[in-house]
Amino acid sequence: MIPYGRQDISSEDIQAVIDVLKSDYLTQGPAIPAFEQAVASYCGVKFGVAVNSATSALHIACMALDLGKGDILWTSPITFVASANCALYCGASVDFVDIDPKTYNMSVEALELKLQQAEIDGKLPKILIPVHLAGQSCEMEKIYLLSKKYGFRIIEDASHGIGGKYKGAPIGNCKYSDITVFSFHPVKIITTGEGGMCMTNDPEIALRLTHYRSHGITRQPAEMTHVPDGPWYYQQIDLGFNYRITDIHAALGLSQLKRLDDFVSRRHEIAKRYDKSLESDTLTIHYQHPDTYSAYHLYIIRHKKKEGGIGRLQMFEKLRAAGILVNLHYIPVYHHPYYENTGKYKRSDFPNAEAYYSEAISIPMHTVLTEEEQQFVIEQIEKPMGHQNLF
Numbered sequence: 001m002i003p004y005g006r007q008d009i010s011s012e013d014i015q016a017v018i019d020v021l022k023s024d025y026l027t028q029g030p031a032i033p034a035f036e037q038a039v040a041s042y043c044g045v046k047f048g049v050a051v052n053s054a055t056s057a058l059h060i061a062c063m064a065l066d067l068g069k070g071d072i073l074w075t076s077p078i079t080f081v082a083s084a085n086c087a088l089y090c091g092a093s094v095d096f097v098d099i100d101p102k103t104y105n106m107s108v109e110a111l112e113l114k115l116q117q118a119e120i121d122g123k124l125p126k127i128l129i130p131v132h133l134a135g136q137s138c139e140m141e142k143i144y145l146l147s148k149k150y151g152f153r154i155i156e157d158a159s160h161g162i163g164g165k166y167k168g169a170p171i172g173n174c175k176y177s178d179i180t181v182f183s184f185h186p187v188k189i190i191t192t193g194e195g196g197m198c199m200t201n202d203p204e205i206a207l208r209l210t211h212y213r214s215h216g217i218t219r220q221p222a223e224m225t226h227v228p229d230g231p232w233y234y235q236q237i238d239l240g241f242n243y244r245i246t247d248i249h250a251a252l253g254l255s256q257l258k259r260l261d262d263f264v265s266r267r268h269e270i271a272k273r274y275d276k277s278l279e280s281d282t283l284t285i286h287y288q289h290p291d292t293y294s295a296y297h298l299y300i301i302r303h304k305k306k307e308g309g310i311g312r313l314q315m316f317e318k319l320r321a322a323g324i325l326v327n328l329h330y331i332p333v334y335h336h337p338y339y340e341n342t343g344k345y346k347r348s349d350f351p352n353a354e355a356y357y358s359e360a361i362s363i364p365m366h367t368v369l370t371e372e373e374q375q376f377v378i379e380q381i382e383k384p385m386g387h388q389n390l391f
Contacts, residue, residue, distance in 0.1 A: 002373050004327045005187030005297075006366040008263065016255035020247045031247035035254045036197065039162075039182070042257065043172035045199045047206035050250060051213045054159045054183030054196035056243035058086035058129070060212040061179045061198050064205045065153045067092050067127055074114075075129040075157070076106045077332040077353045083129050083157050084333050095125070096334060098350045102287040104300065104360075105138040106130045107352065108146075115150045124150055131157040134329070135189070135267075135295030136288060137166035144176035159183035162190060163264035164295035171295070172199045179205060184249075187366070189263055189295050190256035192249035208238070216240030266367045267296035270374060274299055274363070277378045282306050284359075298329055299365035301381075302356070312359050315381070319363075322380045327362045 020031055036048035051057050067073060073087035077096040084094045097114055100107040111128075118124045128147065130138040140156070147154050154177035158164075161171040162182045172180045184195035198209050211218060216238030221228050224235045271294075279285045284302040288294060305311040310318070319326045332353045334345035347354055364377055 001323045001325055002364050002369070002377065003325045003366070004362050004364050006368055007186040007191045008259075008367040009191075010255075010259070012258075013252055013255045016251045017248055020251040023247070025247050027244065027246040027248075029247040031250040031254065032245060035192075035250035035257075038254055038257055039172075039197055040199065042260070043162075043170045043174075043180075043199055045173050045180075046201045047199065047203065049198045049200075049206060049209040049213065050245045050253075051196050051198070051243040052245050052249075053194055053243075054157075054181055054185070055082040055086070056213070056241070057181040057183075057196035057198045058082055058155065058157065059089050060209050060241070060243060061155045061181060062086045062090045062092070062127060063212050064198075064208040065127055065155070065178060071126040072123060073127045073129065074111075074125040074152075075333075076131040076133070077334055077350050078104055078133060078330055078356060079131040079157065079333065080159070080330055081333055081336065083131055084339070086129075087127070092126070093344075094339075096332075096345065096350060096353075097128075099352045099356060101352045101355070103136060103138075103289055104133050104286065104356055105136065106143070108139050108142045110352075111143065112146060115146060119150065125152045127153045127155060129155045129157050131159075132161040132164070132171060134286060134298035134300055135160045135164045136286075137161065137164060137171050137292045137294075139289070139291070140166055140176035153178050156180040159185075159188065159196075160297035161295050162188070163260045165293035167291050168293075174199055174201045178202065179209075184253055184256075187297075189267075189297055190253060190260055192245065192253035192256070195245050195249045195253060211238045212240040213243040214240060215242060263367050264295050267365060268294075270365060270369060271296050271299055273371075273374060274301075274378070278381060282309060283381070296365060298362045300329065301361050301363060302359035303361055304359055312361065316361055319361075319377075319380055322376075324364065324377055324380060326364075328357075328360055329362045332357055 040048040067090040069091040071092040075083045087094045098110040156177045164171045180199040182197045184192040216236045219234045286300045303312045303315045
């Protein structure tokens with residue numbers, strides 16, 4: 001079976017984890033700040049705060065920007081549900097901005113129109129979460145300029161994006177945002193097993209993030225309400241969570257980070273072979289904006305049914321039957337019963353997201369994909385189905 005995504009674990013990665021298992025610290029030890037500093041240095045940002053998942057990172061990012069009851073968060077409908085759920089965790093409400101029909105990221109044009117109407121209605125968002133789908137950055141400079149005009153904060157959901165670039169600079173440098181979030185799930189560019197990280201240039205935000213990930217507790221006397229009772233003393237100064245990452249996970253991430261550029265380069269090689277082979281009158285490959293250098297977490301094709309041909313569902317099932325574990329990223333968030341049952345969202349408000357959902361397929365993209373496996377994928381996509389399967 002050929003999966004759509006897979007981790008790439010080396011003997012060095014395994015040894016890094018073994019070294020931690022033999023050390024004095026399995027959690028809250030030196031591997032965590034070392035990992036945070038290494039990722040921050042790679043991205044050219046001041047602070048990294050590691051947590052146990054990107055979902056946790058999105059949650060505490062919203063908390064650090066004071067999202068709460070009565071506030072509104074906007075994000076893309078073509079994303080994993082965590083990009084929207086983080087607002088609900090804070091008691092805020094969620095709305096969506098339609099996608100660009102070429103990049104599949106949040107449409108700047110749709111965003112601007114929605115902001116103009118929201119200003120009239122008195123319903124501007126407090127936070128916007130643009131999602132860098134498949135590893136390609138959103139048009140962050142334009143979004144940032146709109147944030148200055150309309151007064152919202154920005155959290156980049158770069159769960160797919162570490163190793164990618166926007167306008168020649170690493171995704172995660174927070175030049176155009178308050179916080180950027182990475183994911184280190186096994187199918188992502190680098191993995192910690194499970195894990196995530198918040199990046200920021202704001203020391204106050206970074207401090208709040210570190211409190212929220214660990215019960216709201218501090219051991220720093222300068223942050224306490226009075227002089228410590230003794231060397232054992234700590235204070236809970238906020239209501240936080242147990243979102244800590246372990247040294248085991250951080251050690252794996254630190255080892256993986258050494259190969260990040262190689263991973264992304266390899267993904268580009270795979271993408272180029274797909275690009276050369278797959279575009280046709282029924283297949284559309286994912287457009288790459290000239291301002292971006294994608295991390296290529298995913299390779300997305302859009303399959304359009306032409307007269308007498310097969311539809312997306314038949315193509316999906318054909319590839320699965322051939323042992324190619326294609327997937328779909330993503331079902332529009334407002335399609336899910338939890339959101340649909342609110343009655344707040346009309347599918348007709350998101351025509352580009354609807355069109356995307358009717359055609360998209362994620363095909364295998366990972367660094368251990370061999371040329372032979374990739375060629376098999378291409379051949380199966382191009383191979384006509386048997387006549388009996390059309391009816």
